[in-house]
Amino acid sequence: MTGTSSVTANRIALVTGGGSGMGRASCLRLAREGRAVAVLDIDESGANETAQAIHEAGGKALAVAADVTQRDQVARAVAEVHAELGAIGILVNSAGMEHFSPFDTIDRDDWQRMLDVNLTGNFNVTQAVTPDMVSGGWGRIVNFTSISAQTGAANMVHYASAKGGIIAMTRSLAQALGPRGVTVNAIAPGLIDTPMARRAIDGGQFSLAVEQLVAHYPIPRMGTPEEAAAAVAFFASEDAGYITGQLLGVNGGTAA
Numbered sequence: 606m607t608g609t610s611s612v613t614a615n616r617i618a619l620v621t622g623g624g625s626g627m628g629r630a631s632c633l634r635l636a637r638e639g640r641a642v643a644v645l646d647i648d649e650s651g652a653n654e655t656a657q658a659i660h661e662a663g664g665k666a667l668a669v670a671a672d673v674t675q676r677d678q679v680a681r682a683v684a685e686v687h688a689e690l691g692a693i694g695i696l697v698n699s700a701g702m703e704h705f706s707p708f709d710t711i712d713r714d715d716w717q718r719m720l721d722v723n724l725t726g727n728f729n730v731t732q733a734v735t736p737d738m739v740s741g742g743w744g745r746i747v748n749f750t751s752i753s754a755q756t757g758a759a760n761m762v763h764y765a766s767a768k769g770g771i772i773a774m775t776r777s778l779a780q781a782l783g784p785r786g787v788t789v790n791a792i793a794p795g796l797i798d799t800p801m802a803r804r805a806i807d808g809g810q811f812s813l814a815v816e817q818l819v820a821h822y823p824i825p826r827m828g829t830p831e832e833a834a835a836a837v838a839f840f841a842s843e844d845a846g847y848i849t850g851q852l853l854g855v856n857g858g859t860a861a
């Protein structure tokens with residue numbers, strides 16, 4: 606059984622990248638399950654829209670604008686969540702950005718930006734939030750990596766490298782925080798129908814039309830953000846208390 610303070614703490618979730626795609630779907634799903642949700646995004650209007658949708662459905666939400674690469678902004682955002690909602694028990698790190706480029710044209714700035722947003726951003730927010738979880742004796746961290754870190758991605762060496770770092774961070778943090786009541790798991794989406802995926806499709810980044818691409822998948826379609834959010838909700842639940850350091854593909858069977 607959990608004590609009163611940890612029960613209170615574990616109702617509050619912080620979702621980065623909550624203003625769009627799988628982050629937004631995760632916010633809506635966690636709110637439906639009774640969590641108060643802090644929606645963090647660099648895109649303030651996206652965060653506001655998600656929070657508004659939660660309010661309209663009768664839930665509790667707070668939009669916080671912050672760039673996950675900026676530690677001062679992250680600290681301010683977490684302080685705002687503390688003041689408005691309380692201690693954070695669930696962290697979903699969904700903020701991320703894509704970039705397609707042949708390896709020989711990736712410049713130093715492209716490389717650094719991918720690492721900053723997709724790997725260091727995750728570190729910044731996680732480090733700011735874990736003290737709440739450790740002091741409450743309960744926590745759930747769910748990180749978004751990518752199928753590209755499992756299979757490789759020829760035109761996304763920098764993106765896939767950052768996402769590979771997320772898998773190693775997940776496994777290492779699971780070991781560091783498990784004894785303190787905090788689980789850390791990762792979701793590796795395949796092709797999920799979000800604004801990010803649509804930008805790639807519309808930008809001609811795949812060699813085949815999307816209908817032809819997904820026709821070869823064991824489940825021959827794109828995934829939905831809600832299907833990814835269902836996996837997030839499971840990792841964030843009480844039921845998942847003995848599951849940590851794991852990688853779950855939400856990919857229609859395209860990688861194991």
Ligand SMILES: NC(=O)c1ccc[n+]([C@@H]2O[C@H](COP(=O)([O-])OP(=O)(O)OC[C@H]3O[C@@H](n4cnc5c(N)ncnc54)[C@H](O)[C@@H]3O)[C@@H](O)[C@H]2O)c1
Pocket residue numbers: 621622623624625626627628645646647648651671672673674698699700701702703722726749750751752753793794795796797798799800801802
């Ligand atoms: N959609 C896919 O097919 C797919 C596949 C594999 C992995 N992913 C990963 O899943 C996660 C969610 O992706 P999505 O498809 O929902 O993307 P999305 O583009 O729809 O949403 C990402 C959100 O992150 C926010 N964001 C970007 N940079 C930020 C920053 N510096 N600080 C704060 N917020 C920032 C964006 O504003 C946006 O709201 C990402 O980490 C992505 O890399 C997506």
